[in-house]
Amino acid sequence: MSQAAEPTFAYRPLYAQVKDSLVRRLIDGAWLPGQLIPSEMDLAREIGVSQGTIRKALDAMTAENLLVRRQGRGTYVAEPEESRILFQFFRLVSDDGQRSFPTSRILCRATAPATPDERERLLLGPDSRVVRIERVRSLGGRPLIVETISLPHERFAAIEAMSEIPNNVYRLYSQKWGVTIARAVERLKAVAAAPADAAELGCAPGAPVLEVARVAYDLEGNPVELRVSRCLTEGIHYASELR
């Protein structure tokens, strides 16, 4: 690990360089979800820095939900299990504060040329194609969300032929393509329900629905998935914490 002695420009702290090299192991699949990684002392010896520097790198990765540390046991690569996804990526909460994972029913799957919006958000070229998955999601047995997931066809072609799409697609991305969703950005608007959406949600056409447009990014920061959800916020709300 280079110590970056005199150059003032482009300086990166040692622990940040260590972190980058450890994230690289996740990207390359050298460390897989659920796996126990070497102890701090072992990593310190291997990389040639002190345990404290390793600790700072691991703490930063833990703060980004890439690792899970368990005292007395060791440090593990984070897995996209339901409970974590529920808290990290699913913000629709019952008005009484209950959190629960929605169930899903697939409406259709299709491959088509990407729309300008899809090309822009997923950084796709002019003639790109996308796989689209439409589904209805229910909370407490009530259909409240209509959702369209758009994926670059080039990268995710195999999803079109799959016999079944699981409810937790981020685990599918991880297991089938080795893609880890590290962060996502959402844009929220209030819109009028289109007739087709209204039919699925059991509301009047034109009724106000919450539109959530999400772009999800992998470990390298590349956009992977565009997801547009339209939600009936009756008895549920989108929770956001500012601090």
Add this chain to the structure above:
Amino acid sequence: MSQAAEPTFAYRPLYAQVKDSLVRRLIDGAWLPGQLIPSEMDLAREIGVSQGTIRKALDAMTAENLLVRRQGRGTYVAEPEESRILFQFFRLVSDDGQRSFPTSRILCRATAPATPDERERLLLGPDSRVVRIERVRSLGGRPLIVETISLPHERFAAIEAMSEIPNNVYRLYSQKWGVTIARAVERLKAVAAAPADAAELGCAPGAPVLEVARVAYDLEGNPVELRVSRCLTEGIHYASELR
């Protein structure tokens, strides 16, 4: 600072105890917004712990936006200036990515008995009263937000008699009552515009608007302000980052 030697239960790390005692200085007004606080070495000597422990406490407070650290200069108590509030507490962004602070026009001010919702969210007793401020906020000259701010009358009675309500009310809370807003929780729903709101926003009654209900908390975790905003999401959206 007690070292908490053998009791396994209710153990709190030393740096967390130090942090609590430093936050207490902010609560009590011993350290005021904008003020330069003592150096790490001075605090270490004063409190009787190592510089590293002080550092960990200060880093945690910095992460919570309570302090601002400037290399070579020192550590300062954070101030509620526009630019910080804009990023920390204002999530409505132009669709092209531009962020700007809205202008405000006060519609009315009044003191009234708290509604059940206000009592629940602000933890008020049965006969409590609140001061309500209604205003319209514009972005790029267009009125896009109708907002009602509810404050416990007991604590903020003086606001009713003020000649003018500034645009940045969090700075007002800080300067006039020494109240620092540390964090807030928002609940978002899509609702139909009420006729009165529609008139102010220049949209049709029943048009979909984004309702944002925010409860803001002070340094001690007490709810201070309930704010319900109804926003026309035309050309703007609510931005949310998940990570």
Add this chain to the structure above:
DNA sequence: TAGTGGTCTAGACCACGAC
């Protein structure tokens, strides 16, 4: 009992800002 992560300390040197 051994090994892990969590906390705490002490001291060194670097980068930045003010003087």
Add this chain to the structure above:
DNA sequence: TCGTGGTCTAGACCACTAT
């Protein structure tokens, strides 16, 4: 040139887990 926060190291002890 000095004092600040930022980084890095090395070593001690504590708390938790598994054996």
